Amino acid sequence: MKNTIAFKTGRGNNYLYSPKMNRLMLAHPILAYLINLSGKGVDLKKWLASVKNNGLVLNDYGKVSKKKLLFYYQKYLLLQENGYFTAVDIKKKISGKLSAKDIEFQLANSYNVVFEVTDACNLGCEYCGYGKFYSDYDKRENKNLTAAAAKNLLNYLQTLWASPLNRSLNHKVNIGFYGGEPLLNLNFIKEIVDFAKNMPAPPHRFTFSMTTNGLLLLRDPGFLVENNFQVSVSLDGDEKNNAYRVYPSGKPAFKDILKSVNAFRERYPDFFKQNVNFIAVLHNKNSAADIHKFFKENFDKTPRISEVNLNGIVPERKEEFLKTYRNLYESLDQAEDYAVIEKDLYYLTPGYQVISEFLRQYSGYVFKDYRQLIQGKKDIVYTPTATCLPFSRKVFLTVNGKILPCERIGHKYGLGFAGENKVDLDFQKIADTYNSYYEKLRKQCGSCATVGNCQQCMFLLDMECPDPECRGHMDAGFFTKYISAAVSYLEKKPASYTKIMKEIIVE
Numbered sequence: 383m384k385n386t387i388a389f390k391t392g393r394g395n396n397y398l399y400s401p402k403m404n405r406l407m408l409a410h411p412i413l414a415y416l417i418n419l420s421g422k423g424v425d426l427k428k429w430l431a432s433v434k435n436n437g438l439v440l441n442d443y444g445k446v447s448k449k450k451l452l453f454y455y456q457k458y459l460l461l462q463e464n465g466y467f468t469a470v471d472i473k474k475k476i477s478g479k480l481s482a483k484d485i486e487f488q489l490a491n492s493y494n495v496v497f498e499v500t501d502a503c504n505l506g507c508e509y510c511g512y513g514k515f516y517s518d519y520d521k522r523e524n525k526n527l528t529a530a531a532a533k534n535l536l537n538y539l540q541t542l543w544a545s546p547l548n549r550s551l552n553h554k555v556n557i558g559f560y561g562g563e564p565l566l567n568l569n570f571i572k573e574i575v576d577f578a579k580n581m582p583a584p585p586h587r588f589t590f591s592m593t594t595n596g597l598l599l600l601r602d603p604g605f606l607v608e609n610n611f612q613v614s615v616s617l618d619g620d621e622k623n624n625a626y627r628v629y630p631s632g633k634p635a636f637k638d639i640l641k642s643v644n645a646f647r648e649r650y651p652d653f654f655k656q657n658v659n660f661i662a663v664l665h666n667k668n669s670a671a672d673i674h675k676f677f678k679e680n681f682d683k684t685p686r687i688s689e690v691n692l693n694g695i696v697p698e699r700k701e702e703f704l705k706t707y708r709n710l711y712e713s714l715d716q717a718e719d720y721a722v723i724e725k726d727l728y729y730l731t732p733g734y735q736v737i738s739e740f741l742r743q744y745s746g747y748v749f750k751d752y753r754q755l756i757q758g759k760k761d762i763v764y765t766p767t768a769t770c771l772p773f774s775r776k777v778f779l780t781v782n783g784k785i786l787p788c789e790r791i792g793h794k795y796g797l798g799f800a801g802e803n804k805v806d807l808d809f810q811k812i813a814d815t816y817n818s819y820y821e822k823l824r825k826q827c828g829s830c831a832t833v834g835n836c837q838q839c840m841f842l843l844d845m846e847c848p849d850p851e852c853r854g855h856m857d858a859g860f861f862t863k864y865i866s867a868a869v870s871y872l873e874k875k876p877a878s879y880t881k882i883m884k885e886i887i888v889e
């Protein structure tokens with residue numbers, strides 16, 4: 383958004399949003415009227431001179447005297463003097479670029495290293511991100527990641543973690559194990575946990591986590607408990623809801639998974655309570671209400687619910703795939719006992735998600751670091767899109783040795799390599815790659831109303847094509863509706879504001 387907008391909420395209140403100040407403010411209807419006139423190119427000074435002394439009638443306000451109009455004109459001038467109506471220089475705002483130093487800095491402060499332990503799996507779930515519907519991953523060949531490659535990467539990172547570039551010598555580093563089914567390669571996991579625990583000073587406190595389908599939880603459960611693993615088990619609800627979670631032969635796996643999870647729970651009830659959580663995929667064979675009920679009744683837990691991934695679909699299978707898709711917000715909306723579910727799954731409800739994001743981006747009071755807090759955000763130069771800075775959230779190593787910024791993006795976007803003999807991360811090359819992608823999107827972002835507050839990761843677009851199309855692009859009309867809907871929600875449910883501000887931690 384380049385210029386200030388005035389908008390109305392469901393309750394008929396007027397607000398202003400200034401992109402330059404990144405500030406929202408309640409506006410008197412007369413002030414909003416003047417701003418709208420000025421936005422249409424009217425010279426307010428000349429216009430006011432032409433208004434008769436007995437004033438005029440404003441549609442949704444009524445009679446206004448000239449004296450009152452002049453009073454609000456003074457307010458308008460005050461805001462103008464303080465930069466509220468200054469247009470944003472979008473070209474400058476999104477002119478940011480990355481340098482080799484930025485990449486090195488992010489790696490030195492990385493706090494989440496995830497290993498794709500194996501690409502083999504004992505299940506063949508139909509919607510699997512590495513299955514028939516998707517094409518943006520390396521061929522699955524029942525390969526295991528070698529411990530030597532993983533250790534090389536950890537040693538490489540250790541040098542950076544121990545360097546002056548690291549901002550906090552005591553920060554925790556999580557090591558995650560991902561698959562395929564990671565428990566198929568338990569020896570690798572044990573070797574890496576042992577290696578990490580014996581890494582030299584400075585004394586990083588490693589934590590461990592794993593995403594599993596739960597079938598092999600009993601292989602060596604004591605090991606997970608001893609090392610305080612955070613375990614995420616994928617399960618979609620009851621037997622009917624798990625129709626897509628099947629063995630490669632097509633045989634349903636639900637009963638076996640439940641048996642294994644329950645046996646684990648019986649053996650380690652406290653650990654289960656504290657360290658085990660569930661991830662459920664929403665699709666056309668379950669619903670948010672089914673999922674909520676199943677986990678509440680069976681485990682007294684609230685699972686994380688995600689939709690099937692819409693990125694990287696094989697074009698010929700798109701129609702078939704879309705039959706499995708179900709929208710989370712719609713599913714929540716359709717639940718009979720929405721009020722009960724909303725209480726438990728509050729953080730998944732559409733209202734909460736939109737409003738938290740809205741407050742983070744538009745309240746003007748969320749600061750990324752002390753520099754932003756002290757110097758303000760007005761003159762910050764951004765890189766286009768909302769893509770995280772490389773490795774700022776994760777360092778992901780695939781079975782083929784590719785290093786990626788996370789596991790959610792196509793394997794074609796590998797940024798480096800870690801093998802048995804070397805780690806190859808060319809900081810300049812990574813910076814150049816990101817900068818060339820930014821360049822491809824700069825023009826489109828320049829005409830987008832959410833620029834500066836965007837939520838689109840560029841790796842979820844087709845960045846290899848010369849002119850990638852961004853699905854998140856918003857025009858001014860759409861943006862005005864969005865911002866008005868968000869403030870209307872807050873006016874209707876003011877307690878949400880307090881709940882979000884008190885309970886949400888942005889990391």
Ligand code: SF4
Nearest residue numbers: 769770787788790839
């Ligand atoms: S999806 Fe994009 S923005 Fe999100 S963690 Fe991965 S690379 Fe970063």
Ligand code: SF4
Nearest residue numbers: 767827830836852854
């Ligand atoms: S939504 Fe897309 S077009 Fe808009 S700023 Fe973000 S990346 Fe650019």
